[in-house]
Amino acid sequence: REATLAPDPGQAAGAMVEAALLAADMGDRTEAVNRLTTVLETDPNNSQAAMKLRGILGDEAPRTLAGIYERIGHDHADAKLGAVAWAQAAAIELNELKDAPAAFFAAGRALARDGESVPALEMRADSGEISGRTQDAADALQKRLAAAAADEPRAAGWKLRLGRLYAELGDAEKALPMLGDALGELQPVLLLKVATGAxxxxxxxxxxxxxxxxxxxxxxxxxxxxxxxxxxxxxxxxxxxxxxxxxxxxxxxxxxxxxxxxxxxxxxxxxxxxxxxxxxxxxxxxxxxxxxxxxxxxxxxxxxxxxxxxxxxxxxxxxxxxxxxxxxxxxxxxxxxxxxxxSRPPPVELPQLADNAAVHAPGDEGAARELLAAAAAELGRALPTDMSGGRGALVKGDNPVRRVVAAIARALGMTEPSLFLARNEPAVVAPVVAESPGLLVGAEVPKRYSPRQQRFLYARALGHIRRGTHAIASLTPARLGGLVAELVRLAAPSGTDLSKLPPADSALAEMLARQVSQEARARLAPLAARAAAETPSAWEALSIGIRESAERAGLAVSGDPAAAVSIVATECPGGLERPEVARLVRFAISDAYLALRPK
Incomplete structure (x- = not known):
């Protein structure tokens, strides 16, 4: 009755609290709780009523009180007071019940009723951060920071905390201004996240x-x-x-x-x-x-x-x-x-290139290459150059081209090959695959090419002969792979795993079978077994390596990268986009090539 008659809300609340305590003393716990709840409905911030409620409720106090605040927050006619009640519920759920998701929900309900509620913003930030809702926590803390007074002592700490939240989100643009000098204290894992958005x-x-x-x-x-x-x-x-x-x-x-x-x-x-x-x-x-x-x-x-x-x-x-x-x-x-x-005449002295490692290109190696080298004589018989119809006439006497070819052969450490003058191929320079290898040269080669270009062409062809690759120099990568595969099938020991080899080629197999004797097969068997085990998935590397080794020799003999590169670039249009051209250019500026040049 005193609470009802009191003109001042504070007095009324005090009277209601006294009435609740009296009810509690009389053993009417429910009446006491109801009266204290009525006080909180009027003023959710009444700490005296909340404290008395806790005393009456005992161990049940946190959960029951949180429920009371939630009901008040939901039902209160005044949106701001409803927000206060929801924020009180959030604080209990977070700090006492350790239920961050429930606190996050309650803080969200508080902000739905009053978007500027300071306690609700703080609860939303705290519960959001704990429950892994980083973006929501950052949004709430940013809003709280914006509402803080200029002399708010907690503002500096909030800025650092907000910077870390933005770091967690990978938002470097927002994180760095907030962190300031504290960037140096940021955990390594957060540094990495910041880097993703920088x-x-x-x-x-x-x-x-x-x-x-x-x-x-x-x-x-x-x-x-x-x-x-x-x-x-x-x-x-x-x-x-x-x-x-x-x-x-x-x-x-x-x-x-x-x-x-x-x-x-x-x-x-x-x-x-x-x-x-x-x-x-x-x-x-x-x-x-x-x-x-x-x-x-x-x-x-x-x-x-x-x-x-x-x-x-x-x-x-x-x-x-x-x-x-x-x-x-x-x-x-x-x-x-x-x-x-x-423009000066090419030097008379040529670099001595026999077995020089500098002219052995990457890719011109491996088990398949060793098998091809060991079978060079047999491949020469199987893949001879077609010289029928008088394609080339043997040059017997002295001849300027023959003198140059002889000098190049000496530089490569090989016997001078036979020289054939091509009748109907005026610009050809190609090795002749025969029992005694030779060189086929067109009649107009000395007119069409500069002396240095001629040296490159002759030395490239002789380089193939010197390395035993003249029979396979013109094969495509696929054809080269097929040739290796048939050699392996022909010579590999029984029981060798042939599953990695390219598909069989019956015509090629028959041709090789006629030229590779049983004795040769026995000699090639160990190499064939290795080649089967180390079969590459593609044959381009071996093919281009074989080509480049000969072209490196040609470049070293010509003495002029322009001569070599211009010919290869004409044969392989596309400039440096073509690997044949790019690889030769790289060699032309390498220390390995520079060391071969006359000093």
Whole structure:
């Protein structure tokens, strides 16, 4: 009755609390709870009523009180007071019942009634973070931070916390301003998440982030960051330094990127450009690495020509320039530089190339190649050059071409082959596959080709003869694979697994069977067994390796990369996009080739 008559709400609430306590003393627990609940319905923030309720409810207090607050929050006519009640329920559920999902729901209901409720925003952030609802937690904390007073002592802590939440979300653009100097304290796993969303940062922030990543992760780790990821971090750091005009720092970063990922084309390009003036030898190495890419960049050849000249390596500069001339890509200045040397007569002395490892191309090796080499004589009988119809006339007397061919044969450490003059193929230069190998040369070859180009053509053909590949030089990769397969089937010991071989070719098998004797098969058996076990999935590497070995010999003999490259580029249109051309160009600027050239 006193509560009903009291004019002041506070007095009324106090009277209701006293009435509840009296009911409790009289043993009427339900009446006491109802009266205290009535107080909370009027003022959900009444801590005295809540405390008395806890005393009456005992161990059941947290769960029952949370339910009372939820009911009040749902039913209250005043939206703001309803929000307060829901926020009180959320606090109990989170802090006492340890039920973060329930607290998250209650805080959400509070904000539905009052979107500016400070306690509800704090509860939403806390429960959202604990229950793994990171985005919702960040949204609530961001809104709470925006509503904080300028002198709010907790604001600095909220900013750091919000920065970590944004880091968890991979939102680098929002995380870094919040974290400030605390970026250095961010856990490694969060650093990695920030890196995934760092593409749109300002250069200053990009430098801060990726510098920290490179510091924290000096080496790859499991499961991440991988070596590729670390290279990307260093690459991004270098780009940011460049954007800020910090070229020295950028160079250091790109060096790290290339160290981690040597085939990082973009980082190699930056390294080459930045080191051109500071460390030209490093730039040369970077451009050579770029030339190993597929396809190699033509502008690296231009750069190498200038860099070699700048460091006093005139012969290397000539070779790079000559390769450009052979590709038809030289500038007028580069053509002039090349012509100054190439216009001179070719040197009389030729490099001695017999069994020189420098002219053995990658791919021209392996079990299949060893089998082909061991069966060279048999293959020569099985695949002879068609010289019928008077295709070529044997040259018997002295002849300028014969003198050049004889000199090349000596340089290759082989017997001078027979020379045949082609009657109806004016520009042909090809090895003749016969019991005694020879060279077929068209009558107009000396007119159509420069002396250095002639040397390349003759030496390439003789290189095939010297290596025993003249019978198979013109075969396509598929045909070459079929030939190896039939040799294996013919010579491999019984029980050898032939399942990896290409499909059988009965005509080819029959032809080989006529030329490979039983004695030869026994000799080839161990090699055939190895070839069966090591059969490649594709034959292009062996085919192009065989070709390149002969062309390396031709290039070394010609002394002019322009002569060699121009012929191969004509035979294989497409420039550096074609592996036949690209591989020969790479050799032309390699230290291995430069060492073969006369000093």
């Amino acid at each position: 593409r749109s940062l300002k250069p200053e922030d990009t430098v801060r982030l990726y510098r920290r990543l490179v510091e924290v992760f000096p080496e790859p780790a499991e499961p991440e960051p991988t070596r590729v990821q670390l290279a990307a971090f260093a690459d991004e750091l270098g780009r940011a330094h460049l954007a800020l005009g910090q070229q020295d720092e950028a160079l250091v970063a790109f060096r790290k990127a290339v160290e981690l990922e040597p085939h990082n084309r973009l980082a190699l390009r930056q390294l080459a450009d930045l080191s051109a003036q500071r460390a030209p030898e490093e730039a040369i190495a970077a451009h050579r690495a770029l030339m190993e890419m597929t396809p190699p960049p033509q502008d690296s050849l231009h750069a190498l020509a200038g860099l070699f000249k700048a460091v006093g390596r005139e012969d290397a500069a000539f070779c790079a320039t000559a390769a450009l001339v052979g590709l038809g890509a030289a500038t007028p200045e580069e053509r002039t530089l090349h012509e100054g040397t190439a």
